[in-house]
Amino acid sequence: MKGNEALAEAAIAAGCRCYFGYPITPQNEIPAYFARRMPQVGGTFIQSESEVSAINMVYGAAAAGLRAMTSSSSPGISLKQEGISYLVGAELPSVIVNISRGGPGLGNIAPSQSDYFQSTKGGGHGDYKILVLAPSSVQEMADLTILAFELADKYRNPVIILADGILGQMLEPAVINPSLQKIPEKPWALTGAQNRAANCIKSLLLDARMLEEHNLRLQKKYQSMSAGEVRYETKHTENAELVIVAFGSAARIAKSAIKIARAKGIKVGLLRPVSLWPFPSQSIRTLAERGVKFLVLELNFGQMLEDVQLAVNGRAKVDFYGRTGGAIPTPSEILKQIETCRSKICSINYKEAV
Amino acid sequence: MPAQASIPLKLKELSNKRDLLAGGHRMCAGCIAPTAVRQILLAAEHPVVATNATGCLEVSTSIYPYSSWRIPWMHSAFENSAATAAGIEAMYDSLKQQGKIPADKRIDFIALGGDGGTYDIGLQALSGALERGHRFLYVCYDNGAYMNTGIQRSSSTPRGAHTTTTPAGKVIPGKQQFRKDLTKIVAAHNIPYLAQASPNNWRDLMQKTRKALNCGGPAFLNVMAPCHRGWRCKIDIGIELARDSVSTCFWPLYEIENGILKLNGETKQLADLKKKADAGDEAAKTKYGQKKKPLTGWLKQQGRFAHLFKPANEYVLNELVGRVENDWNNLVEKDGKLF
Numbered sequence: 210m211k212g213n214e215a216l217a218e219a220a221i222a223a224g225c226r227c228y229f230g231y232p233i234t235p236q237n238e239i240p241a242y243f244a245r246r247m248p249q250v251g252g253t254f255i256q257s258e259s260e261v262s263a264i265n266m267v268y269g270a271a272a273a274g275l276r277a278m279t280s281s282s283s284p285g286i287s288l289k290q291e292g293i294s295y296l297v298g299a300e301l302p303s304v305i306v307n308i309s310r311g312g313p314g315l316g317n318i319a320p321s322q323s324d325y326f327q328s329t330k331g332g333g334h335g336d337y338k339i340l341v342l343a344p345s346s347v348q349e350m351a352d353l354t355i356l357a358f359e360l361a362d363k364y365r366n367p368v369i370i371l372a373d374g375i376l377g378q379m380l381e382p383a384v385i386n387p388s389l390q391k392i393p394e395k396p397w398a399l400t401g402a403q404n405r406a407a408n409c410i411k412s413l414l415l416d417a418r419m420l421e422e423h424n425l426r427l428q429k430k431y432q433s434m435s436a437g438e439v440r441y442e443t444k445h446t447e448n449a450e451l452v453i454v455a456f457g458s459a460a461r462i463a464k465s466a467i468k469i470a471r472a473k474g475i476k477v478g479l480l481r482p483v484s485l486w487p488f489p490s491q492s493i494r495t496l497a498e499r500g501v502k503f504l505v506l507e508l509n510f511g512q513m514l515e516d517v518q519l520a521v522n523g524r525a526k527v528d529f530y531g532r533t534g535g536a537i538p539t540p541s542e543i544l545k546q547i548e549t550c551r552s553k554i555c556s557i558n559y560k561e562a563v
Numbered sequence: 564m565p566a567q568a569s570i571p572l573k574l575k576e577l578s579n580k581r582d583l584l585a586g587g588h589r590m591c592a593g594c595i596a597p598t599a600v601r602q603i604l605l606a607a608e609h610p611v612v613a614t615n616a617t618g619c620l621e622v623s624t625s626i627y628p629y630s631s632w633r634i635p636w637m638h639s640a641f642e643n644s645a646a647t648a649a650g651i652e653a654m655y656d657s658l659k660q661q662g663k664i665p666a667d668k669r670i671d672f673i674a675l676g677g678d679g680g681t682y683d684i685g686l687q688a689l690s691g692a693l694e695r696g697h698r699f700l701y702v703c704y705d706n707g708a709y710m711n712t713g714i715q716r717s718s719s720t721p722r723g724a725h726t727t728t729t730p731a732g733k734v735i736p737g738k739q740q741f742r743k744d745l746t747k748i749v750a751a752h753n754i755p756y757l758a759q760a761s762p763n764n765w766r767d768l769m770q771k772t773r774k775a776l777n778c779g780g781p782a783f784l785n786v787m788a789p790c791h792r793g794w795r796c797k798i799d800i801g802i803e804l805a806r807d808s809v810s811t812c813f814w815p816l817y818e819i820e821n822g823i824l825k826l827n828g829e830t831k832q833l834a835d836l837k838k839k840a841d842a843g844d845e846a847a848k849t850k851y852g853q854k855k856k857p858l859t860g861w862l863k864q865q866g867r868f869a870h871l872f873k874p875a876n877e878y879v880l881n882e883l884v885g886r887v888e889n890d891w892n893n894l895v896e897k898d899g900k901l902f
Contacts, residue, residue, distance in 0.1 A: 232679070232712035232728075240715065241727040248735060256716055256728045258683035259642060284640065315617060315640070 212350040213238035213377040215385065216306060216370070217246065219351035220278055222387045223358040225304070226252035227277035229266035231259060231285060234318045235374040236308035239280045260285040264292030264305070271301035272410045274398025276358050280306035282374075283324050284315060287332070293367055294333030297427075298412025302361035304354070306370045308377040311535040319535020320373035320458060325512035328371045329486040336424055338431040340368045340438060341485040343456040347381035353483070355388045362393050364434055371485060373508065375458040375537070440483035441492060445471065449478030451550055452496055453543075454517050455506040456482045463506050466543035477547055485513070490520035497525040504528045504550050506543060508536075572769050577605055581633065588631035589623040593798040595805055596620050596704045596788045599762040600675065603702060603784070604634070606769035607776060609669045612651055613637070616644035616680030619711040619790075620704065641680055646688040648674035649697045671776045672699035677788075678719035679709040682745050693752040693781045700775045700782045703745065706790035714793045718743040721813075722886065723879040724867045726793070731870040736879050741886055749783045750819050750902050757783040758818035758827075763806035767816055767828045774820070787814045795866025804864065811858045812891040817898075824902040826894070829854075834895045858884050 210218075217239050220228070228247060230240035240256060247254035253270075257263040263279045270277035281289060286307045296303050307328065311321040324332075328341045340360050342353040350372060357368040399408055414420040442460075445467065446452055455463040460481040470477045480496070482489050493503070502525060505514045514529045521527055530546045532538045583604035590597045596619060604611060612635045615621040621638045624631040639647045652672045658664040674692075676685050681703040689701055708726050709715040716726040722741045725731040729738040746759050756778035760768040768786065775782035789804040791797065796804060808814035809829050816830040826834045833855050839847035859880070862868040871880040 231684075232709040232715040234712050237713045237715065237727070241713075241730075244728040245730050245732070248732075254728075258686070258718060260684075288642075315638070 210347060210383045211238055211378060211380055212344075212347045212372065213308065214242050215347045215351040215383040216280075216354050216372075216377075217242035218385050219354040220304070220358070221246060221250055221252070222351075222385050223276065223355040224388065224392050225276040225278050225358060226250065227267070227270040227275050228252070229255050229257055229263040229270075229277070229279045231257050231263050231281065233260075233282045233285045235310060235377050236280050236282050236306070238377070239306065239308070260288035261292065264289040264296075267303045267305075268292060268296055268299070268301060271296065271303045272299070272399050274395040274400055276302075276304075276362070276392060278304040278306065278358075280308065282307065282318075283309045283312050283321070286324065286327070290327075290333035293339070294331075294335050294337065295412050296367045297333075297337040297339065298335060299410050300365040300427075301367070301410065302358075302365050303367045304357045304361055304370065305367055306354075307372070309371060309373045311533065317535050318374060320375040320537065321508050321533060321535060322371075322373060322457060322459060323509040323512065323533060324371060325485065325507070325509060328369050329488070329516070337427065338366075338434065338486060340364070340366065340434060340487075341371055342368065342440075343371050343483060343485050344376055345457050345460050345481060345483075347376070347379065347383045349483075350376055351383050351385050355386070359388065359390050360438065362395075364430055365397075366430065366434070371457070373458055374535075435487040438484055439487045439489050439491070441489040442479075442481040442483060443492070444479040444481075445476075446478035446480060446496060446501075448476055449496075449501055450476045451502045451504060451547060452478045452480050453504045453506055453547070454480050454482070454493065454513065456485060456513065457508075459506050459508050459538075462538055462540055463543060465540035466547060469540060469544050470547050475547060475551065482513070488516045488520070490516070493517055493520040494522070494524070497521045500525065502526045502528065502550060504530060504546060506538070506546075507531045509533050572606070572766055572773075580605055583607075583611070583633045584624065585631045585633055587629075589626060590619060591790075591792060593791050593801050594619070594788075595762055595790070595801040596677075596706065597624075598802070599704055599768065599786045599788055600702075602762055602765050602768050603673070603772045603786075606772035607671055607673075608773065609671045609776070610634070611671045611673055613673045613675055614639070614644045614647040614651065616674075616676035616685055617641035617711070618677035618680050620675060620677065622711060642684040643688045644674040644676045644680060644685055645692040645699075645701055648672050648699045648701070649692040649695065652697045652699050672697075674699060674701045676701070676703055677709075677711070678703060678705045678707060678745075679711075679715075679717045681705075682718045682743055686748075689749075690752065693749065693754050693783070696780050698780055700772070700784065702784045702786060704786050704788040706788045706793060707742070708790075708793045710790045710793045719745065722883045723871050723876070725795075725870065726867070736870055736876040737867075744890070746783075746785045749785075752781075753822065754781045754783065755779060756818070756820050757785075759785045759787075759814065759816060761787040761805045761809050761814055761816060763802050763809065764816065764828050771818060771827075774818070778820075793867065795869070796864050800864065804861065807856055807861045810854065810856045811861045811887070812855060813858060813861065813887050815891065815894055817894065819902050822901050824894075824897045824900060826898045831898075834898055837895055858887055
């Protein structure tokens with residue numbers, strides 16, 4: 210199954226019956242899949258006239274209490290940011306998928322992780338947080354999509370899935386495990402106020418005191434997300450002297466490099482954040498206190514690097530290696546970085562432009 | 564302001580002009596969009612600055628580090644070709660006022676976009692620029708879907724067409740909606756000049772381009788541009804399909820100049836025959852029947868409509884044919900009148 214298709218089928222398994230999208234490469238298989246599948250399961254597929262409309266259709270469907278999602282790729286996600294901020298403000302559970310591509314601007318359609326800041330630091334306006342999940346395989350494209358819908362409902366907050374063109378386009382076997390959780394009751398939803406008081410969903414709170422209270426409540430929610438929803442994978446970190454921190458497709462390449470390095474007797478491990486927000490800062494801190502060095506590997510020029518540096522807070526050396534614009538590092542390229550990291554002090558390396 | 568007379572279009576002279584869209588671009592073989600763009604640029608009598616919305620034309624003519632454009636050309640995003648053109652035109656005005664561009668130096672501005680970038684996501688920017696009255700020509704090359712991203716429906720896709728987001732299946736036979744009539748939406752902006760054209764009639768398209776660029780305000784051209792990838796047709800019949808889009812009255816050629824609608828070319832001939840035939844002229848009726856090609860023949864050449872010829876989907880075919888016929892009848896009524 211293609212990653213994009215596994216993600217779409219998993220969304221259906223999670224009970225998503227409303228999909229709203231707009232064409233942009235490399236995520237076009239998602240709307241095409243829903244266009245075929247939604248009518249079969251009694252759901253709704255709408256191709257909107259722009260990304261701005263698609264995200265606001267999600268707003269409408271989520272307000273009515275339905276599991277709704279949209280997907281796009283980097284430039285389209287930028288257009289959705291206003292809507293995402295409104296979804297957060299109105300506390301509407303929803304899933305937003307970014308099969309990201311090289312930027313800035315139109316960039317290209319090749320894989321990239323340069324939307325890390327936009328996803329984890331709030332791409333839209335206002336003081337908000339969004340759960341960000343980063344799959345690393347086609348199986349995870351499916352599993353994390355189901356999780357995304359569950360978390361969205363649990364916290365009444367949008368969830369972003371940040372993948373890239375590699376994960377969206379590649380073929381791998383995947384099992385779609387139906388969601389075990391029941392879709393929770395949504396007494397706040399706009400379902401017609403017969404025999405109950407009218408519900409109200411909005412993000413406009415003109416009174417300063419009321420808006421502050423609303424924000425304080427949101428912050429409390431973010432604290433509980435931050436405490437309860439950290440997800441990561443570790444590999445060979447127990448005896449590692451150097452730990453590579455990488456997510457998504459970069460982590461897959463790191464795994465291959467680690468395998469080669471381990472065969473050479475280099476004690477290197479991997480920490481792969483699955484949730485990019487909340488970030489696994491505590492685990493990184495613990496490793497730093499143990500005295501390991503870090504090599505942050507990203508398909509950008511150093512975005513997650515800042516979160517690693519914050520977690521380490523000067524306790525350990527943090528190296529960085531990044532490729533961008535759709536360039537994919539090879540395992541041997543990373544191996545070279547592993548070998549140089551061990552012998553020199555902290556530095557930031559970019560691939561020299563050819 | 565009435566369109567000013569300009570130098571007549573002579574093939575001999577045109578053939579000496581340099582193509583402003585160079586060969587070697589990466590549009591598909593058999594694509595009609597670059598043909599249309601070449602004709603439009605060849606018709607321009609003054610230096611042209613172009614903006615381009617995201618789409619096949621933009622991507623395939625500007626693959627870094629190459630450019631096929633022999634004119635200043637700018638792409639910004641999907642939704643804002645008209646806005647970018649408006650900004651450039653405003654800058655031109657300002658530089659002229661400041662004396663940095665000579666008062667007699669005329670530069671023309673053309674914004675280009677496909678139907679996705681014009682009918683859908685770019686409509687807001689287009690409408691804004693038309694209403695503000697920028698002196699620019701917006702050209703939509705209409706191939707009836709988002710071909711660049713892999714054939715998704717647009718609001719220009721005809722009823723019943725198969726696209727990847729309106730797949731023709733056992734239950735739903737392709738696109739469920741009729742296409743949007745963008746040319747008439749643009750007409751509602753009361754701009755000095757707008758037209759519908761097709762590159763099979765190159766003289767008509769080029770004359771319209773000249774009128775548009777000389778109208779002194781915002782102008783709009785909606786240009787038929789068959790796409791064999793999306794239409795699922797033979798690679799070498801693009802111009803034939805463009806011609807038949809006119810002779811079936813799916814894509815009538817007309818212009819609206821200062822509010823007056825005028826049918827052009829083959830469309831005008833068909834309308835005149837139809838009027839005579841409706842008045843009881845038997846000879847005209849026969850000739851009209853011969854000249855106006857049946858829409859089904861045009862549809863049959865395109866794989867995107869193949870499912871409409873199954874008995875179960877006959878109703879969709881009838882709806883599509885009926886709508887085209889109805890639109891045609893209404894248009895004939897309006898010929899020579901205030902739109």
